[in-house]
Amino acid sequence: MRYISTRGQAPALNFEDVLLAGLATDGGLYVPENLPRFTQEEIASWAGLPYHELAFRVMRPFVTGSIPDADFKKILEETYGVFAHSAVAPLRQLNGNEWVLELFHGPTLAFKDFALQLLGRLLDYVLEKRGERVVIVGATSGDTGSAAIEGCKHCENVDIFILHPHNRVSEVQRRQMTTIFGENIHNIAIEGNFDDCQEMVKASFADQGFLKGTRLVAVNSINWARIMAQIVYYFHAALQLGGPARSVAFSVPTGNFGDIFAGYLARNMGLPINQLIVATNRNDILHRFMSGNQYVKETLHATLSPSMDIMVSSNFERLLFDLHGRNGAAIAGLMDSFKQGGGFSVEQERWTEARKLFDSLAVDDEQTCETIAEVFEQTGEVLDPHTAIGVKAARECRRSLDIPMVILGTAHPVKFPDAVEKAGVGKALELPAHLSDLFERDERCTVLPNDLKAVQAFVSQHGNRGKPL
Numbered sequence: 001m002r003y004i005s006t007r008g009q010a011p012a013l014n015f016e017d018v019l020l021a022g023l024a025t026d027g028g029l030y031v032p033e034n035l036p037r038f039t040q041e042e043i044a045s046w047a048g049l050p051y052h053e054l055a056f057r058v059m060r061p062f063v064t065g066s067i068p069d070a071d072f073k074k075i076l077e078e079t080y081g082v083f084a085h086s087a088v089a090p091l092r093q094l095n096g097n098e099w100v101l102e103l104f105h106g107p108t109l110a111f112k113d114f115a116l117q118l119l120g121r122l123l124d125y126v127l128e129k130r131g132e133r134v135v136i137v138g139a140t141s142g143d144t145g146s147a148a149i150e151g152c153k154h155c156e157n158v159d160i161f162i163l164h165p166h167n168r169v170s171e172v173q174r175r176q177m178t179t180i181f182g183e184n185i186h187n188i189a190i191e192g193n194f195d196d197c198q199e200m201v202k203a204s205f206a207d208q209g210f211l212k213g214t215r216l217v218a219v220n221s222i223n224w225a226r227i228m229a230q231i232v233y234y235f236h237a238a239l240q241l242g243g244p245a246r247s248v249a250f251s252v253p254t255g256n257f258g259d260i261f262a263g264y265l266a267r268n269m270g271l272p273i274n275q276l277i278v279a280t281n282r283n284d285i286l287h288r289f290m291s292g293n294q295y296v297k298e299t300l301h302a303t304l305s306p307s308m309d310i311m312v313s314s315n316f317e318r319l320l321f322d323l324h325g326r327n328g329a330a331i332a333g334l335m336d337s338f339k340q341g342g343g344f345s346v347e348q349e350r351w352t353e354a355r356k357l358f359d360s361l362a363v364d365d366e367q368t369c370e371t372i373a374e375v376f377e378q379t380g381e382v383l384d385p386h387t388a389i390g391v392k393a394a395r396e397c398r399r400s401l402d403i404p405m406v407i408l409g410t411a412h413p414v415k416f417p418d419a420v421e422k423a424g425v426g427k428a429l430e431l432p433a434h435l436s437d438l439f440e441r442d443e444r445c446t447v448l449p450n451d452l453k454a455v456q457a458f459v460s461q462h463g464n465r466g467k468p469l
């Protein structure tokens, strides 16, 4: 499989190189040159497969030419073997034909484990083969950091530095990062906010001199491997609900357009999906585009669903590329005008096409809490705030009651106790067994000033399993 850039000017890469690439050299994002397409018979034949075997069938075309089947199978069996639930991604019924796909049974209790557990193993496999080492520098407002650290902690050939804003992530989220020890794991608390952290990561990609020739790898959802891994659970859910003979609908809490884009790809790969709902919080650039053809940056609002607090949606460019007939020059133009003026609209027919593909809703904190309370009353289930946004959007935007509606359950509620408390749910939440002593564990973390040079000096001092690069 070959991968091309959404801006049309960077060289095409194979899977291995795309895994190790951040942005394409032209500033675009990599997408498969040709999306695989499965027949209904083929998809139907996968019913009842264990998760890792289904994952093999769905993802195999994407890695062909880079990873032999036997090796890929082994990697997938290990990856999904660490999940705490035997079904890996179980479906839980809420109402009649309404289901939550529980994607929070991985090590860090959010869906990001599905991709980052795989990414860590793929990196180690490819780097071992090449005899190379890489450094990861990533920024997190919460979930990505812990999932990336858990995914890479056993990697022989990866040193990982995760920047989080000092005193601005929840205690559970911080401890999930700082209690994992290893000579290749480095937590850095920046005396600044999340944007400061992200700016430092961007600046480090732009000028890699401080790495002395070591390659820098991206762990955010611009990395194609993350999107790829997320396609699988759409097939997994549909197969359990009568697909592909029957069509299924999905409601997806999203900020960066990563998870929902994976659903869009699943549909293009042949999975009958009747409806895809984009569910955002008050940071609603995606909803404003879907409802009014305005893709415009606005100020950031801190919400009860912090993992979707974004101003721009990095993966949206991948959809725009398809909407524009895969014309890289057109996307480069749009992104340029976005950079200069902070916004754009697309041509009417392209927007109409987007409207056919997606429904959308923005849900504020108050509605989020109401939904948590409502679902608790109806079912006794406690939802996390991100999942609650998905439920609210599903109930508002649903097109057909006959078609099963699946809401992606993106995190375990124990990660977001504030929202659950604000919703007035009086049920004590317990950490799952593997994290039950989280509050007693020792922590390791370095506090650094909001200063790029200080961070880069730290990375080059410790980037080779704790030793200088």
Ligand SMILES: *Cc1c(COP(=O)(O)O)cnc(C)c1O
Pocket: 110, 111, 112, 143, 144, 221, 253, 254, 255, 256, 257, 258, 259, 260, 307, 308, 386, 410, 411
């Ligand atoms: C990261 C995250 C999201 C949003 O994911 P996207 O990549 O923006 O689609 C939603 N919920 C939780 C709990 C997350 O951690």
